[in-house]
Amino acid sequence: MRLEEFDYDLPPELIAQTPAEPRDASRLLVLHRDRDYLEHRHFYDLPAYLRPGDVLVLNETRVIPARLWGRRAGTGARIEVLLLTRRDRDTWEALVRPGRRVPVGTEIIFGQGELRARAMATTGAGGRVLQFSYREGPFEALLDRLGEMPLPPYIKEKPEDPGRYQTVYARVEGSAAAPTAGLHFTPRLLEQLREQGVKIVYLLLHVGLGTFRPVKVENIEEHQMHAEYYEVTPEAAAAINAARARGGRIVGVGTTVVRTLETVATETGLIQPGSGWTDIFIYPGYRFKAIDCLITNFHLPKSTLIMLVSAFAGREKILAAYRTAVAEGYRFFSFGDAMLIL
Template sequence: MNIDQFDYDLPEELIAQTPLKNRSDSRLMVVPKNGGEFQHTRFNHIIDYLNPGDCLVLNDTRVMPARLFGMKEETDAHIEVLLLKQREENQWETLVKPAKRVKVGTKLSFGDGLLRAVCTDVLDYGGGRVLQFEYDGIFYEILNSLGEMPLPPYIKERLDDPDRYQTVYAKEVGSAAAPTAGLHFTESLLEDIQKKGVHIAFLTLHVGLGTFRPVKVQNIEEHDMHSEFYRMSEKTAQLLNKVKEHGGKIIAVGTTSARTLETIASKYEGRFEAESGWTSIFIYPGYTFRGIDGLITNFHLPKSTLLMLVSAFCGRKRILEAYETAVKMRYRFFSFGDAMFII
């Protein structure tokens, strides 16, 4: 398939720059997969579209303050580093700007030497570098003191409250970006959903380059996804299998949850097993879903792998029609924007 089949026109003013004061006040477009009119409501009414016995699957990853600003030790040239994926205890895959200044052997310093690093490898994507870190103390405590929240480049406004780029259930530290569909939920809304008899299940996928790396090939089938770490517990696997056996719907909250569920379900013929590992699953039209029955998601960038995933789930023409409607109705797009429920 050609990448231009996943393009659409978006006025820049519809890109949400700041989160709403109240998370669940965002708008919600309900998109019936098999036809019918789009419905327009507020996110806090999503409970009206859930039934007892259904299960919401949430990604409990927590975003790291993964953007670091430092300098080359030899020249004091300024360097920006984005942590992407931990390889070993002190070794990370990163994106570096400007990349031409960082070669194998280059030494970097952050926070007047509180954190230091040396480049040990050049990766095969733009700006990709492996850094070996050196420090005294606890890495994540140092990162919390030196790092900044890695907001996407299309967000130009300063985020006053970093917790607004975390879900209310964020727990497992390790992501370079938020699973943004979950940003709409409040603790009270989740409590109300559970009171209705809807199950809540958690899994983990640490969002890295694989989720937001742009597609640079015309034929999307030639695009390679980078791997991201995932984990599903025995408790979650048992609950999901029970829900399926009793005819409930498994609803992925976000494309990261969907990719994790499909990674596991595709291995076990539609069932779930407790496991952890690395996934590079790339879902685009033609894919047969085995794990999910519904998807809660934000509105995604043109030509992105995320738009391809939702197109695979709902149909490309149907999704592009929904996006055209969202533009006409002035929905807010991307990370801090409004939501869609495909069911």
């Protein structure tokens, strides 16, 4: 398939700069795949579409303050570092800008010198393996003090509350970006779903370079996803498998949940517990094994995310729904509105 098949026109003013208040006041476009039917609701209406016995699967990753501003030792040139994937305690894969200023061997100084990094290897355009050193730890405390929340470049305003770029159930630190479909949930909405018999299950996928890497090949099948770390516990797998055996639906919240479950699912849809790295790339033609329904945001044109939702619902249906969302003034991307695909 060609890259241009996943393009659409989006007026810049529809790119959300601030989140809805409260979280579940965002709009919800409901797409019924079997009936080619759209409904316009709000996210707080979600319980009307879920049934007792369904399983809602959430990604409990937590965004770290992964953007650091430093200077090159010797020249003082300003360097931006975006931490992506932790290799070990003090070694990270990162994006550095401008990359030409950071050849292998370069030392970067942060703050007053309490944190330093040395470029050990390259991992592609702008990608570096950085080895950090510091006099006093832990590293996480330095990161909290020196780092910034890595908001996407299309968001021009910093939210007053940095916690608005975290889900209310974020628990395990390690992501360079939020699983944004989950930003719409409030504790009360989650409790309401539990009370009506919806089982809530958590898994983990740390969002890394794949979120920031655009598709640059015309034939999308040639695109290579960056691997991201995932964990599915035995308890989570058992809950999902039991629900499916009873006829319950598996409702994935966000593309990260879909990619994780499709990575660990057998051909018959059985979820296997485990952890590791996934570089699964889902685009039209893929046969889903683990997901029955999907909650997702509106994604960038020509992105791997719009390709995934197109694989789930059909490219023509998704692009038609996006055209409707544009016409109806829905808000797009990370702080934007949501879509429920049934």
